[in-house]
Amino acid sequence: MAIERNTFLEVLKDAYSAYYSISPAEEGEQPLSFRAEYRSRDESYFFVKSANIWGNEKNEYCYVFSAPSFDVETVNRWMDWAVQDMLPKVKPHKEHQYTNAKVIFVADSLDKDTIRAVQKKRFSKSYGPLSVHGYTELITAAVDLSQSKAFANPAGNDLPKFFGKLFALRQEKA
Numbered sequence: 001m002a003i004e005r006n007t008f009l010e011v012l013k014d015a016y017s018a019y020y021s022i023s024p025a026e027e028g029e030q031p032l033s034f035r036a037e038y039r040s041r042d043e044s045y046f047f048v049k050s051a052n053i054w055g056n057e058k059n060e061y062c063y064v065f066s067a068p069s070f071d072v073e074t075v076n077r078w079m080d081w082a083v084q085d086m087l088p089k090v091k092p093h094k095e096h097q098y099t100n101a102k103v104i105f106v107a108d109s110l111d112k113d114t115i116r117a118v119q120k121k122r123f124s125k126s127y128g129p130l131s132v133h134g135y136t137e138l139i140t141a142a143v144d145l146s147q148s149k150a151f152a153n154p155a156g157n158d159l160p161k162f163f164g165k166l167f168a169l170r171q172e173k174a
Helices: 005-016 072-089 112-120 159-173
Strands: 021-024 032-045 052-067 096-107 124-126 135-144 149-152
Touching: 005 032, 005 052, 005 096, 005 159, 052 072, 072 096, 072 112, 072 135, 112 135, 112 149, 135 159, 149 159
Parallel strands: 052 096, 096 135
Antiparallel strands: 021 032, 032 052, 124 135, 135 149
């Protein structure tokens, strides 16, 4: 039983809203459905906050695209656009661990070439020698609702399992 795209997007938005700030797509950014932004800062200090021992910042910018179907040219264009949109937001410093771009394509059906393009897309960038000031990585995923399957590049290897849980959750409610 296939899940409707709008229903799945609402389930996905609800799942991301626990840790991410959700914002709708702006005009002219079709087929972008919504953006999600995650920021985390951990630190430890000795007795007073001014005696900082260490700090750690993690950021992630998620772009969720939705359409009945995508082709290879379209997914490549939007993955490149997401990286270019995210890169100016990276502020590397000694406490920066990573800032990642996550691009998710949700479609009613996807062909094998499009899935392969999403799985093969890679981008990484290190800041400072030996990534002392952090790094950036592109995480991509494609969700085929007709098959209830998800596919991801190596950086997003945990996403198919996450989407599998969303499929199972949605089927339990039906």
